[in-house]
Amino acid sequence: MENFTPVSAAIGGAMIGAAAVLFMALHGRIAGISGVAAGVLAPAAGDWAWRAAFLAGLVAVPFAAWFAAGDRPPFEPVYPGWLILLGGVLVGFGARLGGGCTSGHGVCGAARLSTRSIVATGVFMGVAIAVTFLLRLLGV
Amino acid sequence: MKNIAAFAVGLLFGLGLVVSQMTNPAKIIAFLDIAGNWDPSLAVVMAAALGVSFLGYRVVLRRGKPLLEDAFHIPAKTLIDRPLLVGAGVFGAGWAMAGLCPGPGFSSIASGGLLSLGFIAAMAAGMKARDFVKL
Numbered sequence: 472m473e474n475f476t477p478v479s480a481a482i483g484g485a486m487i488g489a490a491a492v493l494f495m496a497l498h499g500r501i502a503g504i505s506g507v508a509a510g511v512l513a514p515a516a517g518d519w520a521w522r523a524a525f526l527a528g529l530v531a532v533p534f535a536a537w538f539a540a541g542d543r544p545p546f547e548p549v550y551p552g553w554l555i556l557l558g559g560v561l562v563g564f565g566a567r568l569g570g571g572c573t574s575g576h577g578v579c580g581a582a583r584l585s586t587r588s589i590v591a592t593g594v595f596m597g598v599a600i601a602v603t604f605l606l607r608l609l610g611v
Numbered sequence: 612m613k614n615i616a617a618f619a620v621g622l623l624f625g626l627g628l629v630v631s632q633m634t635n636p637a638k639i640i641a642f643l644d645i646a647g648n649w650d651p652s653l654a655v656v657m658a659a660a661l662g663v664s665f666l667g668y669r670v671v672l673r674r675g676k677p678l679l680e681d682a683f684h685i686p687a688k689t690l691i692d693r694p695l696l697v698g699a700g701v702f703g704a705g706w707a708m709a710g711l712c713p714g715p716g717f718s719s720i721a722s723g724g725l726l727s728l729g730f731i732a733a734m735a736a737g738m739k740a741r742d743f744v745k746l
Contacts, residue, residue, distance in 0.1 A: 528621020
C-alpha cells in the first residue's frame with residue numbers, strides 16, 4: 472500500500488465535492504460528467520454552451536498545471552490501447568443506459584441519498600473490481 | 612454568466628481530479644486491483660467528495676431555487692430498473708478496462724494526448740449507440 476496518497480486524495484476529493492455543491496447552488500444541477508457530455512453530443516437550444524464551458528474547464532486544468540509547473544500530471548496506461556478504446560465505448564454506453572457515472576451517481580446521487588445512485592455505484596464498483604481481477608487472471 | 616460559472620465549476624472539478632491523481636489510469640486500476648498492490652486512494656477521494664457534497668447539498672437545496680436558473684433540476688426517478696443495473700454493470704466493465712471514467716477522460720488530455728482523445732471519441736460513440744439499443 473506504499474502508493475496510497477490519502478492527503479492529496481482527501482484534498483482533491485473535497486474540491487470535487489465543492490464543485491458539485493457550487494454547481495447545484497449556481498445551476499441547480501447534478502455535476503454528472505457523462506450527463507453534461509451527452510448534452511453536448513445531442514444539443515438542445517440554449518442548452519449547449521454551458522455544457523461545453525464545463526468540459527472546457529475540465530480540459531484546461533492540467534494544461535494550466537503543465538504551463539505553471541513545467542510538468543504534466545502523470546498518465547500511465549496499464550492496458551493496451553485497444554482495450555482502453557473498447558472501455559471507452561462501454562463507459563459511454565453504460566453511463567447513458569444507467570443514467571450516470573462515477574460523478575453523477577457515485578458522488579452527487581449518493582450525496583442526495585438516492586437509492587438508484589447508491590445501487591448503481593455498488594454495481595459499477597463491484598463489476599469493475601471483478602473485471603480487473605479477470606484481466607489479471609488473463610494476464611492482460 | 613451561466614457559461615462562465617460552468618467553466619469555473621469545471622476548473623474546480625478538474626483541479627480536484629488532478630490533485631487527487633484521478634486522471635492517471637494506473638491510479639484508478641491500483642484501486643480496482645484488490646489482488647495487487649492495493650491503493651485505497653480512490654475510496655478516500657469518493658468519501659471526501661461525498662462528505663462535502665452531502666453537507667453542501669443540505670444547505671443549497673433548502674433555498675427555493677439556484678442562483679442562475681429558475682429551478683433545481685433534480686432527477687425524479689426512484690425505480691431500480693433493468694437499464695440502471697445493466698448500464699452500471701457495462702459502465703463498470705468499461706471503467707476497469709480503460710482506467711478512465713468521463714471526467715478524468717477530459718482532464719487527462721494534456722497528459723494522455725491521443726489516447727485520452729481516443730477514449731473520449733469512443734465514449735461519444737458508446738453514448739450515441741445507446742440511442743439505437745432498445746433496453
